[in-house]
Amino acid sequence: MEEIKSVVELKDVTKDYGDFKLNQVSFTVPEGSVCGFIGQNGAGKTTTIKLMLDVIKADEGEIRLFGESIGKDSARLREDIGVVFDEMGFHEFMTGRDINIMMKNIYKNWDEDVFFDYLKRFSLPTRKKCGDFSRGMRMKLQIAVALSHHAKLLIMDEPTSGLDPIVRNEMIQIFREFVIEEDHTILLSSHITGDLEKLADEVVFINAGKIVLAGNKDDILEKHGLLKCKKSELEKISEPLIVNVAPGTFGVEVLVNDRKACEKLYPQMVIEPASLEDIMLFYVNKDSKNVGNMTAETD
Amino acid sequence: MKGLVLKDLMCLRKQLIIFGYVVVGVLVLSVMFVLSARFGNIAMANQAMVATEDLSASDIADLSTNVLILFMLLPLATVGDFANVFTEDGKAGFFNVSSILPVSIKNRVLAKYVTIFAMFGIGAFIDIIIAFVLSMLTDIISFTDFLGIITSATSVMAIYSALVIVFCFLFGYGKEDYARLISPFLMLVTAISLNFSNIRKSITAGDIELINRCMNFIKHKSYVLLLIAVFVMVVSYFVSVRIAERKRGIV
Incomplete structure (x- = not known):
């Protein structure tokens, strides 16, 4: 080749x-x-x-x-x-x-x-x-x-x-x-x-x-996904899979870095394809609104 | 690089138009001078000088010649101000274009110097033609003297431009007026410093010997000024390249 x-x-x-x-x-x-x-x-x-x-x-x-x-x-x-x-x-x-x-x-x-x-x-x-x-x-x-x-x-x-x-x-x-x-x-x-x-x-x-x-x-685009769940469900998600978390309309939106793995692990949760804009926004805000902060809020 | 020279000439388009008008004006004055020198007041002054041995009449002829020389140098002065290129480049943000062209920083700087030579070449060429015609038609000043004056004027303008370019590179866009002010000031200070004792003597004595010596120097020793101009130009080029490379071409 x-x-x-x-x-x-x-x-x-x-x-x-x-x-x-x-x-x-x-x-x-x-x-x-x-x-x-x-x-x-x-x-x-x-x-x-x-x-x-x-x-x-x-x-x-x-x-x-x-x-x-x-x-x-x-x-x-x-x-x-x-x-x-x-x-x-x-x-x-x-x-x-x-x-x-x-x-x-x-x-x-x-x-x-x-x-x-x-x-x-x-x-x-x-x-x-x-x-x-x-x-x-x-x-x-x-x-x-x-x-x-x-x-x-x-x-x-x-x-x-x-x-x-x-x-x-x-x-x-x-x-x-x-x-x-x-x-x-x-x-x-x-x-x-x-x-x-x-x-x-x-x-x-x-x-x-x-x-x-x-x-x-x-x-x-295939790897990343936008997982939508309630704040209380957030701690169930394996931390290495999470890029960043943002508040959504009915709970939180989580950008995950392995969509397929998430679909297998959490079949009850809604995982949508992420756009480049979503990926950009979640990565940019990663330092300021990280998962640690969100889980602390949930607690 | 040729393209950048053409761009610089486009930037000086207005100056070239003014140059055209000035050349026409100088040509008209030259014709009037020739007519006066042959049939008019200058001719009469010469005749009066011969008839009465009155030296003041000779002064009139000299004075008119000097005025004509000054007018003749106008075309050179019109094309001599190169700082406008920097002003135009700065206004346009031409750095965005020049930095992506397949032209090295050295050649970008060289293009500016080539443009100066092109402009001076045009100015000096026109002046030489006028001088040649005038010296053929009148016997007040010889072509060699004219050539000396043109060479001196071109050399002085070249020194001025060489300094202006260095300062434009050093100060950056939008500060061309400082370069325009500092350059002649520096030239004047250097000239006064080098001739300080002669100037003092002349002022103390209250004579015009120094002016006569200056005129003789300009007419007959213009090669000295030319050599100085070449030296300053070469030094200016290398200094400009160094500054431009340090600023990565951003002036």
């Missing part, structure tokens, strides 16, 4: 800012996959992306892109990476034509036909200053730039935040088209888990600078 290549590899990456620390972050993104990088605002998603792009230097650990360590020649590696940030970064006086002139003299593989095709598809005027574009149009412009130099890896930091659902769906469709090519990979950072649920194959969940969960999205 052919070995699956990793396009992005982070191993024990640490970056300490004093008031915030990215702590021993390790994960991989397999080639040809869409990896959702989720976490609440300030969890360390953008810092991790900046480390990957060699915009900032890690204090410790190793980062490899396309199998190569980024320290040596990160500028060359960026030739194969398309990046979309939540803020545009192009000068407001620039038009689509200006951006094309600039980019075709920077990227070796810049394809102006592809670029203008995207502008046409996104209904973006080529002669209008991008300062006059709406947020959705600016995002589309960035995506057009990111896709016009035949990038193999697309890294996007909150590309769909602040966009209306129609534009968001349009974006998701474009991302789907991008990953049709076998060697195309997407790392999509977002806190809008609904988009990732539609698109992602892999999920990396970061919270307070630490990786909480990483792996195949379907496996994660």
Whole structure:
């Protein structure tokens, strides 16, 4: 069987800012996959992306892109990476034509036909200053730039935040088209888990600078479950199975990390599939509202 | 890197338009000067000087030449202010774009210096053409003297820009005005410090010998200023690269 290549590899990456620390972050993104990088605002998603792009230097650990360590020649590696940030970064006086002139003299593989095709598809005027574009149009412009130099890896930091659902769906469709090519990979950072649920194959969940969960999205969704029970029933549940507990409409909701085991152990209890949003919320609140507190309340 | 130079030139688009107007203005003034030098007041002043041996008439001709030289240097001055590129980059948050491009930090810094040379190249080229035409049509100032003045002016502007870039990298976006103020101040202080005794002597004696010596230096020893400019530019580039790498390209 052919070995699956990793396009992005982070191993024990640490970056300490004093008031915030990215702590021993390790994960991989397999080639040809869409990896959702989720976490609440300030969890360390953008810092991790900046480390990957060699915009900032890690204090410790190793980062490899396309199998190569980024320290040596990160500028060359960026030739194969398309990046979309939540803020545009192009000068407001620039038009689509200006951006094309600039980019075709920077990227070796810049394809102006592809670029203008995207502008046409996104209904973006080529002669209008991008300062006059709406947020959705600016995002589309960035995506057009990111896709016009035949990038193999697309890294996007909150590309769909602040966009209306129609534009968001349009974006998701474009991302789907991008990953049709076998060697195309997407790392999509977002806190809008609904988009990732539609698109992602892999999920990396970061919270307070630490990786909480990483792996195949379907496996994660299959493993986790939302158990609904009365507060008094909570102590019956085996503690290692519980991720976190939250008050529900008629009792409590418990996120469990092994749904099948729970179904066997507690057949009388209702266990529903958990969404990525549920998983994110329960993990984020794990430290503040843990099971210990809830059981104490029950007592 | 070429793309970044083009982007910088786009940022200086307004300056280039002003440059165009200034060039037209200088051309008009030059034509008027030529006409005056051949048929007008300057020619008459020269004739009067020859007829009456009146030195004040000669001063008028010198004065008008100096004024023309000042006007000729305007195109250079128009393209010389590079800090606008930093202002525009800062406003746009261009760092988000430049940091993801396949261009190393060294080359990103180099692009700024190439843009300066491109701008000075345009300014100096236009000035040289005007100087050539003027020296052909009048005999008040020779082309070599003109060339010396242009070289000196370009060198001074290059030193100024080299300092501005370093300070822009050092202070970061939004503080370009400080760079604009500190750079000429630093140049002035250095120039005064190096010539302090000569300046004091000249002030004590109350003569204009120092000004004449300065003009001679500008016209005939411009290569000294050029060498200083090259040295400052090279040092400025390496310092800027060091600062930019320390800030990981965020200026």
